[in-house]
Amino acid sequence: MAKEIERKFLIDLSKLTLPSKGIVIKQGYIPTATKTAVRVRVKGEQAFLTLKGETRGAVRSEFEYPIPMDDAQAMLSELCQSPFVDKTRYEFPLGPHVWEVDIFHGDNQGLCVAEIELSAEDEAFAKPDWLGPEVTGDARYYNVSLVSLPYKLW
Secondary structure (H helix, E strand, C coil), rough: CEEEEEEEEEEEEHCCCCCCCCEEEEEEEEEECCCCCEEEEECEEEEEEEEECCCEECEEEEEEEEECHHHHHHHHHCCCCCEEEEEEEEEEEEEEEEEEEEEHHHHHHCCEEEEEEEEHHHHHCCCCCCCEEECCHHHHHHHHHHHHHHHHHC
């Protein structure tokens, strides 16, 4: 079974210089009756359908599949809740890992989060100086939560 082990942190933008280009991401969520998340994501010129299980600590099941762009656009408009999650992602390699920094737009403007994927929950990793408090276990920061309770309403 595919597992995602991810830690999430707020960031201090005053200590971080963003590259000139990031990847624009638009994603929506198909409502479910369980703690499973079904995400449709357009990432640059690619589209994906992702199924995620319940988060336990920093671990959850994750299955991701590329899908045709036309299908993704139809799913976003016909099946997904709104508002969508709009963000720009920047990648920062550091040692054997890559930090993904997401700068949110729209209803989540002002939210800036860094994520790192790990091989094990207890895996050591370098922490850049622009890293702020960890929010891994705080459900408000899950992208699926930002649909129903956007950052602007906190």
